[in-house]
Amino acid sequence: MIKYLLLIPLMLLIACRISKLDVNSEQSRINILLDNWHQAAGAADFKSYFDQLTDDAIFMGTDATEHWNKTQFMEFSKPYFDRGKAWNFKSLQRHIYVDPAGKIAWFDELLNTQMKICRGSGVLYKQNSSWKIKQYVLSMTIPNEKVDEVVKMKGELEDKVILNIGKKLK
Numbered sequence: 001m002i003k004y005l006l007l008i009p010l011m012l013l014i015a016c017r018i019s020k021l022d023v024n025s026e027q028s029r030i031n032i033l034l035d036n037w038h039q040a041a042g043a044a045d046f047k048s049y050f051d052q053l054t055d056d057a058i059f060m061g062t063d064a065t066e067h068w069n070k071t072q073f074m075e076f077s078k079p080y081f082d083r084g085k086a087w088n089f090k091s092l093q094r095h096i097y098v099d100p101a102g103k104i105a106w107f108d109e110l111l112n113t114q115m116k117i118c119r120g121s122g123v124l125y126k127q128n129s130s131w132k133i134k135q136y137v138l139s140m141t142i143p144n145e146k147v148d149e150v151v152k153m154k155g156e157l158e159d160k161v162i163l164n165i166g167k168k169l170k
Contacts, residue, residue: 026131027096030105030124033131035091038111042088046081050074054125054132062115062140064161089113089120102126110141117141 033052040049050070053059059073060066068076080086094109108121122136142150 022102023098026098026102026105030096030098030107030131031094033124033133034094034107034109037133038089038091041081041086044081044084044086046074046078049077049081049086052133053136054127054134057133058135060135060137062118062138064158087114089118092117105131115140 037049037052040052053070053073055070057070057073059068059070061068066076077086089111090113092110092112094107096105096107098105103126105124105126106122107124108119111118111120119139119141120136121139123134124131125134126132
């Protein structure tokens with residue numbers, strides 16, 4: 001009986017170690033998925049790109065009006081992919097977090113893009129044994145010392161967006 005009691009702490013230690021390895025493994029799988037997703041856009045591989053999204057995925061682009069479900073995003077993106085050149089994003093830095101149950105993950109990344117540095121963030125969901133992107137948000141970064149200039153540049157356009165959104169809320 002004492003032998004079995006001594007095995008319990010050892011088994012718990014092993015279980016904790018395996019759990020840590022699984023998180024690292026999941027993070028590696030997510031890294032590969034996101035890198036492949038960005039590469040699919042760069043190669044204008046429409047099918048591979050959109051296969052990485054859940055059916056109910058949401059994509060939010062840099063423009064305040066860009067809040068698309070998967071179908072809408074596919075329709076927006078199709079002409080870019082059809083001409084053989086979509087967009088080319090390369091991750092500069094990425095942080096990935098996995099929930100303890102291993103079904104949901106979230107990440108943020110800095111990207112080198114044609115718009116210079118952008119930030120991507122998103123949520124992934126594990127379907128069966130594969131990770132899929134459920135939500136992605138693309139944002140342009142603005143150096144703090146340039147914020148006032150950028151606000152002036154976009155002010156008139158975004159004031160119209162604010163008014164339209166306000167009208168819809170009433």
